[in-house]
Amino acid sequence: MKAGCSIVEKPEGGGGYQFPDWAYKTESSPGSRQIQLWHFILELLQKEEFRHVIAWQQGEYGEFVIKDPDEVARLWGRRKCKPQMNYDKLSRALRYYYNKRILHKTKGKRFTYKFNFNKLVMPNYPFINIRSNGVVPQSAPPVPTASSRFHFPPLETHSPTSDVQPGRFSASSLPASGQEPSNGTDRKVELSELEDGPAADWRRGVDLLSSRNAVSGGLGHPKRKPDIMLPLFTRPGIYPDPHSPFAVSPIPSRGGVLNVPISPALSLTPTIFSYSPSPGLSPFTSSSCFSFNPEEMKHYLHSQACSVFNYHLSPRTFPRYPGLMVPPLQCQMHPEESAQFSIKLQPPPVGRKNRERVESSEEAAPVTVPTLAPVPPRIKVEPAPEKDPESLRQPAREKEEPSQDEGTVPSRTTEEEKGTIFVRPAAPPVWPSVPISTPGEEPLEVTEDSEDRPGKEPSAPEKKEDAVMPPKLRLKRRWNDDPGARELSKNGKFLWNGSGPRGLATAAADA
DNA sequence: CGCGGAATGT
DNA sequence: ACATTCCGCG
Helix, strand or coil: CCHHHHCCCCCCCCCCCCCCHHHHCCCCCCCCCCCCHHHHHHHHHHCHHHCCCEEECCCCCCEEEECCHHHHHHHHHHHHCCCCCCHHHHHHHHHHHHHHCCEEECCCCCCEEEECCHHHHCCHHHHHHCCCCCCCCCCCCCCCHHHHHCECCCCCCCCCCCCCCCCCCCCCCCCCCCCCCCHHHHHHCHHHHHHHHHHHHHHHHHHHHHHHHHHCCCCCCCCCCCCECCCCCCCCCCCCCCCCCCEECCCCCCCCCCCCCCCHHHHHCCCCCCCCCCCEECCCCCCCCEECCHHHHHHHHHHHHHHHHHCCCCCCCCCCCCCCCCCCCCCCCCCCHHHHCCCCCCCCCCCCCCCCCCCCCHHHCCCCCCCCCCCCCCCCCCCHHHCCCCCCCCCCCCCCCHHHHHHCCHHHHHHHHHHHHCCCCCCCCCCCCCCCCCCCCCCCCHHHHHHHCCCCCCCHHHHHHHHHCCHHHHHCCCCCCCHHHHHHCCCCCCCCCCCCCCCCCCHHHHC
C-alpha cells in the first residue's frame, strides 16, 4: 500500500531488532504499529536539531511550544507520508488528544501544548520503590496497564557490542508487570478506576509486580511473554533541557543502549548519580528512554496534578508508556526524499467532496539541503532504529531540516534562548505554590499525595460527574470555558483545594 | 488561532 | 483506534 512509504522498518541491521512493540504502541495503537503523533512530537522534542521548530517550554513541565508549526507539520507529514499535512490538520490530531488526556492546550499561549505525563511516569516508580526506603511515594500515578508492553523482543540483545555496561543491568528480575490482570478490563474500566485513582492503581501495580515477579514464570498470561528486561542505564550526563520532562542527553549515547528502555527506576539512587532534573531521556539513536528521578518526578507530578485540576482533567490517563521511547522510523523516506521523490504517494486527497483544492506541493521543495550530519560517529550498534525523522543516519544528505537548523548554527540560536535556562539542572521549576507541605525536603510523598489521594480530592464531585456522564460527554472538557477563572490565576496558581479546582489554569501563561 | 463535529481513510 | 480532511464557529 502506500508504496514508498511503507517500507520502513529497519531491515537490515541486525535483524530482528526492532523496537519493542510497546514502543510503538504501547497499547494504544491498534494493531498497527504506526507511529502516533504524540510519539512523534516527543521524538522531535528530544532532538536538538529541532529545537527551532519545537521545544520544551520552560516553566512548565511537559509543556512544549511549536515554534514553527508549518515545519512540524511538514515533518509529521513526511513521517506519515502525508504530504498534504499542515498545521491545521496536525493540530486537529493534537486536539483529539485532549480527550485522551495525553495532551492539553496551554491556554493563552500560541502553539503551546502540554503533555500529561502522569501515568507515563509511573511505571517507574514502582520499581523505585521497591523498597528503597520509603521514598516511594505512595501515591504515584497509576500505572496500570502501562507496563503492558514491557517486553522486549529478544532481539539480539545487542549482541556483543552492547555489552552490558556496568551501569545498567538488566532487570530481568524486575517485575515488569506484564500486564495486569485487570488489564483487559482496565482500560475500559475507567469508571471504576476513577475512584481509586492513582494511588490505588499504583499500589495495585506494585502488587502485581510483585506477584508477577514471583511467578515470573513466563507466560503467565498467554498473551505476551514476559521477557522483560529493563536495563538501566547510567545516567546521562547533562541535559540541555532542563525543562523537558526528559532531558535529553547530549551524549550520543553509548549506542548501546539499544532500545532498551531504561527503567526509570533507576533512580534507585536518586540523588546520587544524577540529578537529572528531569527524566532523562536518552536520545540514543534509537531509542530513547527516560528515567525519572524521584525528585523531579515529584515536581513534575505535582505540576501535572495542578494542571490537571486546573484544566479539569482527570489525572488518569496517560497511556502507558513504560519507557518512553521513540519509535524509529516509519517511513523510509529519506529526509530529503521529498525532494527526490517527488512522487507523492498520496495523491491529494480529493477530498471528500471532491473539492480539490490542490494546494500544490509546496513542500516539494527541492532543495533541501541538508547540511550536516549530526553525529556521525556513534557506535553503530544500532543500525536501524535510528533514523527517525531526521534520519540521522545518513549523513549524506539528509537532514531534512533545511530550514533553520543547519544554516544557522543551530546550537547558537536555540542555545541562546536556553542559555538562561541552562543554568542548572537543578530541579525543574520549582513549583511555587505547592500547597502541600514541605516541599523542601523529602522528595516524594506529599505531593503526590495530594494528587491521588482519593480521600479528599477536591475534584471529587467532578469525578462523580464524570462517572455519571456518558463517556462522550464526560470526556468533554473545556479548558476554556471558564470565564473568570483564568484571570485569577495570578495569585495562586493552583488552588485546587478548597473551593474546588476551578480555574486558574493558565497561570503559567502570565509569565 | 483554536475548537470540535462529521465524514472518511487505514 | 487513530488519524486525515473539511469546515463552521468564536
